[in-house]
Amino acid sequence: MTDTLSLTTHDHIDAEYALRENPHDHKAELRLWLRLLTCTNLMEAEIRKRLRERFDTTLPRFDLMAQLYRAEDGMLLGELSQRMMVSNGNVTGLVDRLVQEGLIERQVTETDRRAARVRMTARGRSVFSEMAEAHGDWISEMLGGLSEGDQEHLWSRLGELKTSVRGALAEQKNQRRRPK
Amino acid sequence: MTDTLSLTTHDHIDAEYALRENPHDHKAELRLWLRLLTCTNLMEAEIRKRLRERFDTTLPRFDLMAQLYRAEDGMLLGELSQRMMVSNGNVTGLVDRLVQEGLIERQVTETDRRAARVRMTARGRSVFSEMAEAHGDWISEMLGGLSEGDQEHLWSRLGELKTSVRGALAEQKNQRRRPK
DNA sequence: GTTGAAAATTTTAAGTTTAAAGCATTTACT
DNA sequence: AGTAAATGCTTTAAACTTAAAATTTTCAAC
Numbered sequence: 426m427t428d429t430l431s432l433t434t435h436d437h438i439d440a441e442y443a444l445r446e447n448p449h450d451h452k453a454e455l456r457l458w459l460r461l462l463t464c465t466n467l468m469e470a471e472i473r474k475r476l477r478e479r480f481d482t483t484l485p486r487f488d489l490m491a492q493l494y495r496a497e498d499g500m501l502l503g504e505l506s507q508r509m510m511v512s513n514g515n516v517t518g519l520v521d522r523l524v525q526e527g528l529i530e531r532q533v534t535e536t537d538r539r540a541a542r543v544r545m546t547a548r549g550r551s552v553f554s555e556m557a558e559a560h561g562d563w564i565s566e567m568l569g570g571l572s573e574g575d576q577e578h579l580w581s582r583l584g585e586l587k588t589s590v591r592g593a594l595a596e597q598k599n600q601r602r603r604p605k
Numbered sequence: 606m607t608d609t610l611s612l613t614t615h616d617h618i619d620a621e622y623a624l625r626e627n628p629h630d631h632k633a634e635l636r637l638w639l640r641l642l643t644c645t646n647l648m649e650a651e652i653r654k655r656l657r658e659r660f661d662t663t664l665p666r667f668d669l670m671a672q673l674y675r676a677e678d679g680m681l682l683g684e685l686s687q688r689m690m691v692s693n694g695n696v697t698g699l700v701d702r703l704v705q706e707g708l709i710e711r712q713v714t715e716t717d718r719r720a721a722r723v724r725m726t727a728r729g730r731s732v733f734s735e736m737a738e739a740h741g742d743w744i745s746e747m748l749g750g751l752s753e754g755d756q757e758h759l760w761s762r763l764g765e766l767k768t769s770v771r772g773a774l775a776e777q778k779n780q781r782r783r784p785k
Numbered sequence: 786g787t788t789g790a791a792a793a794t795t796t797t798a799a800g801t802t803t804a805a806a807g808c809a810t811t812t813a814c815t
Numbered sequence: 816a817g818t819a820a821a822t823g824c825t826t827t828a829a830a831c832t833t834a835a836a837a838t839t840t841t842c843a844a845c
Contacts, residue, residue, distance in 0.1 A: 452745060453757065453760070454744045454745045454756065458744045460764065461763060462645060464641060464766050467771070468770055473803085483830075485831065485832090502793075502795095503793060510646050517794070518831075518832090538840060539793045539839060540792090541794065561632060564635055566777075567770045568637060570766075570769025571765055576637050579759075579762045580633070580640055583640045583759070585750065587644050589747065590651075590747045590748075590750075665800085665801065665802090681823075681824095683822085694825070697826085702800085717810075718809080719810045719811070719824065720823060
């Protein structure tokens with residue numbers, strides 16, 4: 426009847442766990458980064474799961490459709506990959522599969538034959554709007570424990586974070602351009 | 606010499622971009638979620654890139670080693686997958702590759718022959734500690750635009766967010782157990 | 786008009802990731 | 816002991832992802 430050596434508390438195990446046990450180890454920045462990562466991963470995993478269970482689709486497909494949904498005239502693949510922050514080749518495959526499912530369609534561009542423009546089909550639009558509503562509800566559900574004020578606050582602090590990161594990346598790029 | 610129809614501002618294009626143009630469209634929760642995602646993706650992409658450029662390795666491998674680094678006695682694969690928040694099968698493959706590289710090693714467990722325990726090799730430990738230092742510097746660099754107070758603040762708000770999400774997931778699980 | 790660079794996309798090869806099924810071992814209950 | 820469930824991991828098939836090379840087309844500068 427004795428306890429085993431396994432974990433007996435109700436603590437959740439995640440990327441932050443190790444740091445919790447070695448509080449002196451690293452900087453505050455690392456803690457922040459790991460927590461950011463944990464939050465994102467938690468939510469993403471749940472969204473993935475629900476998209477599969479209830480709509481038999483995947484997050485990347487949903488993301489692509491979300492980008493396309495508001496673009497009446499469709500979008501170029503390059504624009505899609507930029508907004509989705511994924512590689513060009515990645516988008517090519519996703520588009521192929523969504524075309525296969527009849528949710529989006531390719532259209533030839535007569536002005537520039539290199540470019541590939543895609544847009545939603547009527548069915549895609551209808552399917553997506555249903556998914557988007559559920560998706561919105563899920564997010565609300567998960568963030569429901571925060572007051573509106575907290576959410577607003579978090580949003581603007583994350584805005585600063587985003588600025589800081591973008592600044593660091595631009596900085597680094599400049600350093601390389603003139604190494605003197 | 607006239608401008609084309611392409612983007613001429615210095616705005617960055619990302620997942621938040623569409624919402625910025627349709628401010629009435631969705632709820633504040635969605636904005637928050639997208640910004641969270643954007644921040645994480647930005648940082649992750651940069652870390653991935655630098656890990657490849659400077660250490661010729663990948664983020665998943667780094668993450669696995671980070672979990673293992675502090676565990677003197679090694680860890681079970683299941684524990685690894687739990688902490689990394691990825692599937693079991695995923696860990697199997699990563700471990701195989703890291704063993705191949707000589708950075709970690711499997712050891713047989715005599716008490717439970719189902720279990721697979723892995724630990725770092727001496728070389729792995731030395732390689733990782735170098736990477737970890739650089740990694741810490743990168744994080745600091747990217748978060749450097751935030752004051753220490755802002756970072757602390759953000760960290761605790763994200764703690765609330767994490768609690769909210771975990772609460773919602775547990776809630777949902779309970780609902781299913783007794784649907785009445 | 787040629788030519789060379791740039792742009793937009795696709796292809797390729799390797800790796801990551803997942804869910805689901807399968808296998809081996811242990812545990813719990815009789 | 817004997818059996819059923821649970822546990823720990825691996826395998827499988829499909830999808831996702833990337834970086835780098837290749838392809839096609841456009842553009843700019845002679």
